[in-house]
Amino acid sequence: QVQLVESGGGSVKAGDSLRLSCVASGRSFRTYRMGWFRQAPGEEREFVGQIILHNGETVIADSLKGRFTISREDAKNTIYLEMRSLQPEDTAVYYCAADDLPATIDYDYWGQGTQVTVSS
Secondary structure, three states: OOEEEEEOOEEEEOOOOEEEEEEEEOOOOOEEEEEEEEEOOOOOOEEEEEEEOOOOOEEEOHHHOOOEEEEEEHHHOEEEEEEOOOOHHHOEEEEEEEEEOOOOOOOOEEOOOEEEEEEO
């Protein structure tokens, strides 16, 4: 019943910034983490970062630390991905995901994705 809707993608120039949003509708109280992933054409899906909902702890992929941050707005059932200093290699479809208890390595719910295109 959980539905995730991403928004905020678009076409930007290298060096620009974007903030993606993910609104969770019907989120279960069993949901303990939400994450961001991205996938470029011809490449495997890549982990971007996650946030633990009960305490706000975040994890960002090592290669993206310092440029990407994740935050939450609980009253809006929304998490954000703020991306700074975007580069062409950041071009991808960005997906929001949610993981319910019991803890598993795979996420349980996925959004449809939002396209981010960075031109040089």
